[in-house]
Amino acid sequence: MSCRLAERSVPHVVLERGEVANSWRTERWESLRLLTPNWQSRLPGVSYHGDDPDGYMSMPDVVDFITTYASTIAAPVHTHTKVIRVGAHDRGYVVETDRGTWTCDSVVIASGGANVANLPAAAADVPSSIAQVTAMTYRSPDDLDDRAVLVVGASATGVQLADEIRRSGRSVTIAIGEHVRMPRTYRGHDVFWWMDRVGILDETHDEVDDLVRARHLPSPQLIGTPERRSIDLNALTDRGAEIVGRLTRIIDGVAQFSGSLANVAMLADLKMNRLLQTFDNWAEVTGLSDIGPPERFDATRVPGSARLVVDLAADDIGTIVWATGYRPDYSWLDVPVLDPKGRIRHVGGVTDSPGLYVTGLSVLRRRRSSFINGAEQDSLELSEHLHRYLGVRSIA
C-alpha cells in the first residue's frame, strides 16, 4: 500500500508496533514455511528471482523479503510505534500512538486478521495439570514435556503441528472439525500453480458464492517442505496420530468429541475432488501437454472406533495445542465500523466510514487476498479509491 501511495504521490506514514515484519518475527513457530511457493511471493514491482521458485520461504526468509522490500521502496515506516486509538476527527481521523498523535485524512488498517488466537469455551475447563499453548505461542516440540499431546484443529496449522509433534516421538491425538483437504502437488504442479492458472485465486469478493463462508474457511491442509509432501489426515494416521471429531467440551477432565468426524472428512474429500475436477476440465480445455495424468487420492480413512471421549489424565495428555484459528484485534479502533461479531464491515476493503480502509484480510477483494501476493492487485485498487476520495474531499 505504501508503494502504491508513493506512486500516486500521496504523503503517508506506515506505523509499525515493532520491527518491520513484526508478526512474522515474533508470532510464528520455528519450522513454519509459507504455504505458497516462492514464485508466488510477488509484491508491487518485485517478483522472485532466486534459484528455488518452487520452494517455500522459511520465516527468516519472509522477514528478509519484507524488510528488503520496505527499504527498496523506501517506505516511510515508523517502527516501535504502537497505535493506541484511531478515532474520527474533523472529517478525517486521529491516530494516537505511544509515540505521539497523528491527524490524517485517511487510514488504511493493515494489521491483519491474525492478532489473537481464538480459544473455544472448553479452554476454560482444561485441568491445571495440562499445559496449553496456541499456534501463536508454540515454537517447537522441544518446549513441550514428554507427555501426550492433544492438538485441537485441523487447518494447515493443526495438521502441521500434529505432524511435527508426532515426529518428535510424542503421542498425538488431533481433534478435527470442518477442514480443507488439498494435495501439495497435482499432476506435477503445485496446487497453487493450478489455482493461479485456472483463475480460482482471481475470483472476486462479489463473485464468490458464499462470501462469509469463504472468508472464514480454515486454511488448507498444506505444508511447505523441500520434498513438497502432502499432509492430510491419512498421512497423520500413517504416522501414528489418532484422529477424533471436533472437540465439543471438557467436563471433569474428560474431553468429548463430536460424532460428525466421518461427515466432515467426507465433505472435505468431496470438495477436494471437485477442485481437482475443475483443474482437469481446465487442463483439457486448454490442451496442456506438460502435465501428468489426472490423479485421485484415497478417501480419508475414518476409524469406526474413533473415540468420542478421552479421559485426559488416563491418556497422559500433558499439552493441549489450540490450533483453532485467529481473529483480528480492533480494541484500538474507535470508529463505528464493526459488525455485531466484531468484524470490520467493508466492501472489498472500503468501509462505510469515508477514508477508512482495511487490507490484508482473507478474501478481502478476491481469493488471492488471503495470500502475500494478493497485496499486489488489492493495493492498486484500494489506493486508487483512496486517491479519488482525497481528491473529492479536497474539493468538498
Place this chain on the structure above:
Amino acid sequence: MTTTGTPVDNGVNTEALLGARDALTQTPEAGEFTWRANCSWVNGTFSKTTVDGFFGLGEEHNHKTPYSFDADHPACFASEDRGATPPEILLAALASCLTAGVAAVAQHRQIQLRSVTATVEGKMNVLGILGGDPDIRNGFNDVTVHFDIDADASRDDIQALVAQSQKRSAVYDMVTNPTRVAVEVG
C-alpha cells in the same frame, strides 16, 4: 445437475429460506427459537406427547393443528406396545431432519429428486438402561443412516447432498454433539 429444461421442483422454497437467512443475519435475535413438547403419562410406560406452540421470529406461533406422538415399549419389555419407543422416535427425528435437508439442498443445487428413502438403525445394549452393567451406556453406541436416492445427479453430487444435509441438520447436531439438559421438578 439436471439436464432437462424443466424447472427443478422438490417442493422447497429456497428463495424464502435464503431470504430468511439474510434477514436473520441482520437481526440475529429474531433467529432465537424455542421448541416445546408436552408429555402426559397415561399408564405403564405409555405416554402421549403433544406439540403445538413454539416461539420464533420474536413471537409465539402455533402449528396448523397440534400433533401428538404415542410412546410405549414393546411386549418383550413386558409393556403393551401402544406406541413407538422413545429411541425409535429419536431415529425418526434424525431421519426426517436429514431427509428434509436433502430436499432443501437439492433444490438449492438445482437437482431434481425422484425418490429419497432413509433407513436408520441405532444399536444399544439394553443392559445399560436396565442397570445391569455400569460399563454399558444407556444410549446408542452407533447410529447408521442409509440413504437410497434417485435423482438427476452423479453419485458424487448425491454424496455431497447427503453430506451437506448432515452439516446443516439440527437433529444430527444434537445426536453427534453433547447438549446441556436441565431437568427440574415444579
